[in-house]
Amino acid sequence: MPFSYSFYILSALSVISALFVVFSKKPVHSVLYLIFCFFTIAGHYLLLNAQFLFAVHLIVYAGAIMVLFLYTIMFINMNKEMEPHKSNLAKAGAVVAGGVLLLVVMAALKGAETIPLQAATEKNTGMVENLGMVLYNKYALPFEVASVLFLSAMVGAVLLSKKELD
Amino acid sequence: MNTIVTIAGLGILSMLSEIFHFKKQLFVLILLGLAAAIGISVMEWDTAYSYYNHMVLIDNYAIAFSVLLMSVTLLWFLMSQSYFKSESSMEAHAAIILFALCGAICMTCFSDLSMLFIGLEILSISMYVLCGSDKLNKRSNESAMKYFMMGAFATGFLLFGIALIYGVVGSFNLTDIATYTGQNVNNLPMIFYAGIVLLLVGLFFKVSAAPFHFWAPDVYDGAPTVITAFMATVVKTAAFAAFYRLFATCFSSVFTFWIDIIAIVAALTMLAGNILAVYQTSVKRMLAYSSVAHAGYILMALAAVSQSSKGAIFLYLIAYSLSTLGVFAVLNIIHEKKLSDDVSVFNGLAKSNPLAAAMISICMLSMAGIPPMAGFFGKYYIFLAALNSGFTWLVLMAVLSSLIGVFYYFRIVMAMYTGKNETTAFEIKGLPLFFLVLSGVLSVIIGLGTNFIVNLL
Numbered sequence: 001m002p003f004s005y006s007f008y009i010l011s012a013l014s015v016i017s018a019l020f021v022v023f024s025k026k027p028v029h030s031v032l033y034l035i036f037c038f039f040t041i042a043g044h045y046l047l048l049n050a051q052f053l054f055a056v057h058l059i060v061y062a063g064a065i066m067v068l069f070l071y072t073i074m075f076i077n078m079n080k081e082m083e084p085h086k087s088n089l090a091k092a093g094a095v096v097a098g099g100v101l102l103l104v105v106m107a108a109l110k111g112a113e114t115i116p117l118q119a120a121t122e123k124n125t126g127m128v129e130n131l132g133m134v135l136y137n138k139y140a141l142p143f144e145v146a147s148v149l150f151l152s153a154m155v156g157a158v159l160l161s162k163k164e165l166d
Numbered sequence: 167m168n169t170i171v172t173i174a175g176l177g178i179l180s181m182l183s184e185i186f187h188f189k190k191q192l193f194v195l196i197l198l199g200l201a202a203a204i205g206i207s208v209m210e211w212d213t214a215y216s217y218y219n220h221m222v223l224i225d226n227y228a229i230a231f232s233v234l235l236m237s238v239t240l241l242w243f244l245m246s247q248s249y250f251k252s253e254s255s256m257e258a259h260a261a262i263i264l265f266a267l268c269g270a271i272c273m274t275c276f277s278d279l280s281m282l283f284i285g286l287e288i289l290s291i292s293m294y295v296l297c298g299s300d301k302l303n304k305r306s307n308e309s310a311m312k313y314f315m316m317g318a319f320a321t322g323f324l325l326f327g328i329a330l331i332y333g334v335v336g337s338f339n340l341t342d343i344a345t346y347t348g349q350n351v352n353n354l355p356m357i358f359y360a361g362i363v364l365l366l367v368g369l370f371f372k373v374s375a376a377p378f379h380f381w382a383p384d385v386y387d388g389a390p391t392v393i394t395a396f397m398a399t400v401v402k403t404a405a406f407a408a409f410y411r412l413f414a415t416c417f418s419s420v421f422t423f424w425i426d427i428i429a430i431v432a433a434l435t436m437l438a439g440n441i442l443a444v445y446q447t448s449v450k451r452m453l454a455y456s457s458v459a460h461a462g463y464i465l466m467a468l469a470a471v472s473q474s475s476k477g478a479i480f481l482y483l484i485a486y487s488l489s490t491l492g493v494f495a496v497l498n499i500i501h502e503k504k505l506s507d508d509v510s511v512f513n514g515l516a517k518s519n520p521l522a523a524a525m526i527s528i529c530m531l532s533m534a535g536i537p538p539m540a541g542f543f544g545k546y547y548i549f550l551a552a553l554n555s556g557f558t559w560l561v562l563m564a565v566l567s568s569l570i571g572v573f574y575y576f577r578i579v580m581a582m583y584t585g586k587n588e589t590t591a592f593e594i595k596g597l598p599l600f601f602l603v604l605s606g607v608l609s610v611i612i613g614l615g616t617n618f619i620v621n622l623l
Contacts, residue, residue, distance in 0.1 A: 112356045141218035142280040145272060148174050149288045152265035155181065156295030159258045 007047060014040035027073045031066065038062040050126030167217045167224060168210075169232055170271055172203040177264035180257045189257060193243070193250065196260060200240045207233050220339055221278045228275035230480055230623055231407040235274065238399050238487045239267050245495045245601050246392035248502060259299065263396065266292035270404035274411070279328045279338040282408055286324070286372065289404060290317050293397060297389040309388025316371065316381040324368025330361030340415050348419045362417060362424055369412075372405040375465055376434035379458045383442075386454035391501045394450065395494035398457045399487040406464050410479055414471055421471055429469040429560050435462030436567040444574050449507045450497055452574055453490070456533065459571060460486050466564060467548040470555035477620035478551050482544030484612060484619065489529035489541060492605030495598045496526060503592050509577055511592070513585025522594040523582045525606035532609040534575040535568050540609045543616035 017040060020033040038061045045054040124130055135143055176199040183192040207229050214225040222228075243250075243263075250256045269288025276282040294317060298310025332338060334355055335346045347354065367378070374382040386394045417424060439459025446452040464482055467475040500507050516523040532539035545568065549561050594602065612619065 108356075108360065138219045139221075139280060141221040142278070142284050145170070145268075145281070145284050145288070148177075148265055148268055149284060149291065151177075152262055152269075152288060152292045152295075155258050155261055155265075156291065159255060159262070160295060160298060160301065162255065 003047065007044075010040050010043045010047070014044075028070070031069050031073065034069070035062050035066055038066075045126075048126070052126055052128045052131050054126075167222060167275075169203050169207045169236070170222075170268055170275075172199065172206060173236075173264055173268045173271060176200070176203070177261045177268065180260040180264060183257045192257060192260065193247065196243060196264070197240060200236055200243070204233055204236045204240070207236065216277065220341070221281050222272070222275045223277035223340075224275055227407075227411065227476065227623055231274035231403065232271045234480070234484060234487070235267060235270050235400055235403055235407075238403065238491065239263070239396075241491055241601070241605075242392070242396055242399065244597065245395065245491055246498065247597060249390065249392045249498070252502075259296070262292045262295055266296075266396075267400065270400055273404045273408040276408070276411070277340045279332070279340070279343075282412065283325065283328060285404075286408065287321065289401060290321065290372075293317075293393075293401060296393045296396070297385060299393065300390045303388075305388035306390060307388075309385045312381055312388075313385045320368050320371035320378070323364050323371070327361045327364030327366075327368060330357045330364065334358040334361070340412070343416045344418065347417060351419050354420065359420075359423060362420070363427070365412070366424065366427060369405065369409050370431060373402060373409060373461045373465070374435075374458050375431050375461055376438045376458075377431070379435065379438065379461075382458050383451055383454040386457065387448070387451045391450065391494060391498045394454070395491060395498070398453070398490050398494070402457065402461065403483045403487060406461075406468075406479060406483060410468055410476065413468065414476070418471065425469045425471065425555075428465055429557055432462050432465035432469055433560055433563045435459065435465060436564055437462075440567040440570040440574075444570060446574075447508055449509060449511075449578065450501075453493065453497075456571065456574070457490070459567065460533075462567070463545060463548055463564060466552050466557070466560055469560065470548075470552040470557055472551055472555055474547065474554070474620070475551040476623045478544070478547035480623055481540070481547055481612075481616055481619050485532055485540035485544040485609065488605045488609050488612070489532040489539075492525065492529040492602050492609075493533075495601045495605075496522070496594060499592050499594060499598055505591055509581050510585070511590070512578055512581040513590065514587030515582040515585070515590050517587075518589045519594055519599075522599060522602055525602045526582065527579045528606040528609055529602075530575040530579055532613075534572045536572070538610065538613045540612040540616070543613055547616070547620055 014037050017033045017037040021030045021037060024030045024033060038057065042054050042057045042062070045051075045057060176196060179199070180192055180196060183189050183195075188195070210224055211226060211229055214223065216223045243260075250259065266289050269285045269292065272281055272285025273289065276285060294310055294314040297313050298306055300306035328338070331343065334357060335343050337343060337346075347358075370376075371378040371381075386397065389397065413421075413424065436459055439455050439457075439462055443452050443455035443459065446455060460482075464479055467479045467482070497507060500511055505511055512526075515526070528539060532541035535542045535545040537543075545564075549564060552561050552564070
C-alpha cells in the first residue's frame with residue numbers, strides 16, 4: 001500500500017531530522033535540519049489531503065520563521081566560550097527527568113487504542129475554497145476577533161520598541 | 167456581543183486619540199465608554215442568545231462576569247490615573263488594556279473552543295507586553311520574559327488538549343462536546359481523557375494553581391504595580407470564568423474523572439500560597455502569593471461542581487477583586503515614591519491617616535475572610551458548596567490555610583496600628599483615598615447583600 005509506505009517513510013524522516021536538530025553542534029546546521037523537518041511534516045499534510053495547509057506551512061514555517069531563526073542566530077553570535085557550564089548534577093537530573101517522561105509517555109501509549117490508518121476519503125476537504133467557506137461563514141467571529149489579537153500584538157511591539165523620551 | 171464590539175471600538179478610539187489630538191479627553195472618554203458598555207451588557211440580562219453560529223452565548227453567567235470584569239477595569243482606570251499621567255505613551259497602554267478586556271469578555275461568553283483560545287491569547291499577549299512596559303527596569307523585563315515563556319508553553323498544552331478533544335468529538339462547540347460525552351460516557355477513548363488533562367494543565371497555569379504557580383510571584387513582583395493589580399483581578403476573574411464555563415458545561419458527565427484532580431490541586435495551591443506568603447517581606451510579593459492562595463479557594467468551588475458553586479465563585483471574585491484593588495491603590499502610591507514596600511512602611515499610618523488605615527484594614531480583613539466583610543461570605547459559600555459535594559477533607563485544609571492567611575494579613579494591620587512612627591513617608595489623599603474608601607465601603611455593603619449575588623446566577 002503506497003499510502004502507508006509514504007507515511008512511514010515521512011514519519012521516520014521527520015523523527016530523524018528532529019533528532020539532528022537537537023544533536024547538531026552548530027546552530028546553523030540545526031536550522032537546516034529544522035527546515036528539512038518542516039518539509040517532511042508538510043508532506044504529512046499532503047497525505048491528509050490538506051493542500052492549503054501544506055502551502056501555508058511551507059511559506060510560513062519553512063520560509064518566514066526560518067529566516068527569523070537565521071537572523072537571530074546571526075545577531076546573538078554563539079561562541080563556545082559563551083555557553084553556560086552545566087554541572088554534572090544538573091545533567092543527571094535532566095536525564096532522570098527525561099527518562100521519567102519517556103516512561104510516562106510509553107505507559108500512556110500502551111494503554112491507548114490504535115485507530116487504523118486511513119487515506120483521506122473526502123476529496124475536497126483541504127482545498128482553499130472549502131477552507132474559505134468555513135472560515136468566512138461558520139468561523140467568521142473568531143476570524144474577526146483574531147484581528148483584535150493581532151492589533152494588540154502590534155501595538156505592544158511598537159510600545160516595547162519605542163525609544164523612551166527622557 | 168455588543169459589549170465586545172464596544173470595548174474593541176474603545177480600544178481603537180484610544181489609539182486614534184494621538185492622531186486627532188484628544189489625548190486630554192481620552193481618560194474621560196474611556197470611563198464613559200466602559201460605563202456605557204456595562205449598561206449595554208446589563209440590558210441583555212435574561213435574554214440568553216447565541217450569536218454567529220453558536221460562537222458566543224450571551225447568557226446570564228456571561229453577562230454577570232462581563233459586568234464584573236468591566237466594573238473592575240473601570241475602577242482600575244480610576245486607580246491608575248497617576249500611572250497614565252506619568253507614562254509618555256498613555257494611549258497605547260490604554261488601548262492594550264481595553265483589548266485585553268475584550269479578550270477577557272470573550273472568555274466569559276465563549277461557546278466554542280476557538281473563541282476560548284482567541285480570547286485567552288488576546289488577554290495573555292496583552293499582559294506579556296504590559297508586564298514589560300517599564301522598559302528601563304530589569305525586573306520588569308524579567309517578569310515579561312518569564313511570563314511570555316511560561317505562558318506560551320501553557321498555551322501549547324491548552325491547544326493540544328483542544329486538538330485531542332476535537333479529534334474525538336469532531337466539534338469545537340461546547341454543547342456538541344457535552345452531548346457527545348453524555349452519550350458515550352462509558353466508551354470514551356483514552357485520548358479524550360488525555361485532552362481533558364492537557365486542558366487542565368493549561369488552565370491551571372493561567373490561574374496560577376499549585377504545581378504551576380512558580381511564575382506568579384516573580385511576574386507579579388516585577389510588573390509595574392498597576393499592571394499587577396490588573397493581572398490579579400481581571401486576568402484571574404476571566405480565567406476562572408472560562409474554567410468554570412468549560413468544565414461545568416462540557417465535561418460535567420465525566421466529572422468523576424476530573425474533580426479529584428482539581429480538589430488535590432486546590433489543596434496544594436491553598437497551602438503553598440499561604441505558607442509561602444508568610445515568609446515574604448515585600449508586601450507586593452506577599453500579595454502575589456496570597457493571590458495564588460485565593461486561586462486555591464476558588465478551585466475548591468470548581469471541584470464541588472454544583473449549581474451553587476457558580477454564585478459562590480462569582481461572589482468570591484467580586485470580594486477578592488475589590489479588596490485587591492484597594493490595597494494596590496496604596497501600594498501604587500508607595501512605589502511611585504520609590505519606597506521599599508516592606509511591611510514596616512505602613513508603620514504609624516493609623517495615627518497620620520486613620521481613615522485610610524481603617525479602609526486598608528477592611529480590605530485585609532475581607533481577604534483574610536473575617537466576618538462581616540464580603541470575603542468571609544465568599545469563603546463561606548465556597549466551603550458550603552464543597553461540603554455539600556462531600557469534600558470534608560478539602561474544607562478542613564481550607565480552614566487551616568485560612569488561619570495561616572490571617573497571620574500575614576494581620577501583619578500589615580498590626581504595623582499600621584501599633585507601629586511606633588508618628589508619620590509615614592507617603593500620604594494617601596485625593597483620588598486614591600476616595601478609591602480606597604470606595605472599595606472598603608463596597609466590601610462591607612456586598613457583605614450585607616451576599617444572598618442576592620449568590621442567587622443571581
